[in-house]
Amino acid sequence: xxxxxxxxxxxxxxxxxxxxxxxxxxxxxxxxxxxxxxxxxxxxxxxxxxxxxxxxxxxxxxxxxxxxxxxxxxxxxxxxxxxxxxxxxxxxxxxxxxxxxxxxxxxxxxxxxxxxxxxxxxxxxxxxxxxxxxxxxxxxxxxxxxxxxxxxxxxxxxxxxxxxxxxxxxxxxxxxxxxxxxxxxxxxxxxxxxxxxxxxxxxxxxxxxxxxxxxxxxxxxxxxxxxxxxxxxxxxxxxxxxxxxxxxxxxxxxxxxxxxxxxxxxxxxxxxxxxxxxxxxxxxxxxxxxxxxxxxxxxxxxxxxxxxxxxxxxxxxxxxxxxxxxxxxxxxxxxxxxxxxxxxxxxxxxxxxxxxxxxxxxxxxxxxxxxxxxxxxxxxxxxxxxxxxxxxxxxxxxxxxxxxxxxxxxxxxxxxxxxxxxxxxxxxxxxxxxxxxxxxxxxxxx
Amino acid sequence: xxxxxxxxxxxxxxxxxxxxxxxxxxxxxxxxxxxxxxxxxxxxxxxxxxxxxxxxxxxxxxxxxxxxxxxxxxxxxxxxxxxxxxxxxxxxxxxxxxxxxxxxxxxxxxxxxxxxxxxxxxxxxxxxxxxxxxxxxxxxxxxxxxxxxxxxxxxxxxxxxxxxxxxxxxxxxxxxxxxxxxxxxxxxxxxxxxxxxxxxxxxxxxxxxxxxxxxxxxxxxxxxxxxxxxxxxxxxxxxxxxxxxxxxxxxxxxxxxxxxxxx
Numbered sequence: 181x182x183x184x185x186x187x188x189x190x191x192x193x194x195x196x197x198x199x200x201x202x203x204x205x206x207x208x209x210x211x212x213x214x215x216x217x218x219x220x221x222x223x224x225x226x227x228x229x230x231x232x233x234x235x236x237x238x239x240x241x242x243x244x245x246x247x248x249x250x251x252x253x254x255x256x257x258x259x260x261x262x263x264x265x266x267x268x269x270x271x272x273x274x275x276x277x278x279x280x281x282x283x284x285x286x287x288x289x290x291x292x293x294x295x296x297x298x299x300x301x302x303x304x305x306x307x308x309x310x311x312x313x314x315x316x317x318x319x320x321x322x323x324x325x326x327x328x329x330x331x332x333x334x335x336x337x338x339x340x341x342x343x344x345x346x347x348x349x350x351x352x353x354x355x356x357x358x359x360x361x362x363x364x365x366x367x368x369x370x371x372x373x374x375x376x377x378x379x380x381x382x383x384x385x386x387x388x389x390x391x392x393x394x395x396x397x398x399x400x401x402x403x404x405x406x407x408x409x410x411x412x413x414x415x416x417x418x419x420x421x422x423x424x425x426x427x428x429x430x431x432x433x434x435x436x437x438x439x440x441x442x443x444x445x446x447x448x449x450x451x452x453x454x455x456x457x458x459x460x461x462x463x464x465x466x467x468x469x470x471x472x473x474x475x476x477x478x479x480x481x482x483x484x485x486x487x488x489x490x491x492x493x494x495x496x497x498x499x500x501x502x503x504x505x506x507x508x509x510x511x512x513x514x515x516x517x518x519x520x521x522x523x524x525x526x527x528x529x530x531x532x533x534x535x536x537x538x539x540x541x542x543x544x545x546x547x548x549x550x551x552x553x554x555x556x557x558x559x560x561x562x563x564x565x566x567x568x569x570x571x572x573x574x575x576x577x578x579x580x581x582x583x584x585x586x587x588x589x590x591x592x593x594x595x596x597x598x599x600x601x602x603x604x605x606x607x608x609x610x611x612x613x614x615x616x617x618x619x620x621x622x623x624x625x626x
Numbered sequence: 627x628x629x630x631x632x633x634x635x636x637x638x639x640x641x642x643x644x645x646x647x648x649x650x651x652x653x654x655x656x657x658x659x660x661x662x663x664x665x666x667x668x669x670x671x672x673x674x675x676x677x678x679x680x681x682x683x684x685x686x687x688x689x690x691x692x693x694x695x696x697x698x699x700x701x702x703x704x705x706x707x708x709x710x711x712x713x714x715x716x717x718x719x720x721x722x723x724x725x726x727x728x729x730x731x732x733x734x735x736x737x738x739x740x741x742x743x744x745x746x747x748x749x750x751x752x753x754x755x756x757x758x759x760x761x762x763x764x765x766x767x768x769x770x771x772x773x774x775x776x777x778x779x780x781x782x783x784x785x786x787x788x789x790x791x792x793x794x795x796x797x798x799x800x801x802x803x804x805x806x807x808x809x810x811x812x813x814x815x816x817x818x819x820x821x822x823x824x825x826x827x828x829x830x831x832x833x834x835x836x837x838x839x840x841x842x843x844x845x846x847x848x849x850x851x852x853x854x855x856x857x858x859x860x861x862x863x864x865x866x867x868x869x870x871x872x873x874x875x876x877x878x879x880x881x882x883x884x885x886x887x888x889x
Contacts (some may be wrong), residue, residue: 311806497868556690561780564686565740565800566747575739579730 277357327360
């Protein structure tokens with residue numbers, strides 16, 4: 181495993197290289213070998229593929245990325261900015277893709293919560309969901325150095341959030357990490373989990389994969405907070421399988437990264453499952469973020485709700501491709517998708533593509549998408565009561581985003597977002613979403 | 627000092643012209659003249675499209691309209707040179723004909739920001755939460771409003787009547803010197819109209835003025851104007867006392883048009 185954990189070749193070189201040295205665990209070696217073969221066959225996806233039409237990975241493919249060493253000192257230096265160990269049931273910290281036990285807070289875990297390094301104890305469920313999801317997931321499977329395995333026992337409730345923190349530090353070469361997460365929610369368990377991907381400097385590349393097995397009647401609040409360096413590339417694949425009666429909530433927040441691509445697929449495989457999938461993207465400069473989501477209804481009587489909001493400034497570009505698939509026989513599906521984008525400049529650009537694929541006749545599926553500049557009537561209204569022009573625009577931007585953030589139940593995540601937005605919008609740093617009140621429509625589905 | 631010298635108009639509009647701020651935008655105000663003294667209530671009546679609401683928006687600085695001529699002085703200041711928010715801070719308030727819905731921002735948060743920006747401008751100490759709440763409760767009671775208003779997003783999902791009442795509530799809290807009320811009566815039932823009128827009447831005073839814009843005479847039963855004007859095709863074409871409003875109610879606007887045509 182260790183040899184595999186630290187491949188020395190760059191990704192660009194890896195194209196031609198044989199599969200890295202293996203762990204000696206047959207199933208894992210097989211998994212990696214197959215994933216590697218697939219990746220070699222496909223290479224990086226190109227913009228001629230429909231799913232990647234609007235996100236160009238050529239700059240990544242061209243760069244000689246290779247893994248960086250674990251730099252604990254640099255990791256410790258930025259840890260303070262992203263940790264919330266004090267509010268967490270457990271915090272597992274990785275630096276440049278490698279587990280950093282000394283930076284983690286994994287003491288006093290309840291017996292019902294198991295958290296361990298995937299490198300140390302790979303679990304056989306690994307790769308069962310995100311298998312061949314896409315080329316990047318294959319690359320992760322072939323090359324991941326380490327990751328987190330989280331298992332919550334049957335009928336256990338973990339009152340405080342579990343935090344997986346993946347830090348990237350500045351390296352003297354283009355660095356890549358392939359963080360891997362496996363979450364096993366046993367039946368009737370309940371917990372909140374946060375994956376934070378963060379860095380302060382550098383044009384590194386994070387290629388993350390998360391698999392979530394959500395057992396029957398489990399209740400999972402899954403949060404992804406992407407605060408990478410603004411020069412970094414971040415690609416993620418999250419695959420979820422829900423059981424019967426599972427309640428799964430996903431909050432994906434993208435604040436960082438120069439180039440971001442998130443693929444989230446949720447399989448509703450059991451009756452009465454409920455999925456809520458929300459996202460917030462805040463971009464400026466020339467940054468780009470592409471969110472692809474799939475709500476895969478493969479059982480009857482499942483509602484799903486999706487709300488993605490983008491705030492795009494400068495020359496930033498956003499993509500939202502949300503697909504709702506209702507498989508044959510998945511009657512009484514009730515799915516609602518909403519995508520809203522606020523363009524703060526004439527040069528920002530949004531591409532929003534809903535897709536409904538329905539093979540059952542007794543279902544309700546709706547989607548709606550709006551993209552537009554700030555409503556000048558709203559600005560005028562606020563100004564006419566004495567609020568300064570800039571402050572009015574900032575307040576409206578904050579409120580637009582707050583519509584999503586107020587649904588986030590994990591307080592440290594909500595606070596992080598509030599702080600970031602307040603700072604970005606030049607609003608009082610102590611501004612809290614709760615101060616804005618007006619939560620008429622909030623919390624409906626979260 | 628003679629009577630004439632001591633008279634300072636609170637609002638003095640001279641030959642005001644404005645058009646829609648777009649290439650080829652239509653001229654809407656075509657030379658409005660209007661003088662309002664402190665202590666007075668004026669009403670502007672007129673048909674749809676006569677320019678009444680545009681006048682209110684231009685006075686508040688809406689940049690959807692471009693002023694192409696004329697002047698507006700308020701308390702002796704060149705009002706047109708001020709930004710919208712500066713006008714608000716100087717004590718001008720526009721109660722909107724169509725109050726805007728702002729999802730995600732509560733009336734409470736917004737109004738506190740508004741009040742404090744006005745107070746700051748007047749070099750008064752900002753209100754803290756306790757003082758603000760006290761002020762707000764008093765005004766809410768006056769307008770018979772439910773306390774939940776404050777925590778709801780501004781106008782979101784409000785009925786027409788609730789929106790109008792919210793405008794007058796905000797007006798009462800902001801305590802303006804010059805209140806511009808744009809068709810505040812439309813969408814109100816008779817009880818709400820009475821309450822709203824009472825709120826407006828409390829803002830009458832020797833230092834203040836109110837400009838009411840309305841289609842109907844009905845509101846003027848509750849807020850008695852000192853002067854009534856008729857606006858037609860971007861100009862004020864008739865002015866008179868309260869009797870003019872009754873005459874308009876009875877005879878419609880056409881006789882004014884005919885009389886003008888005959889001149």
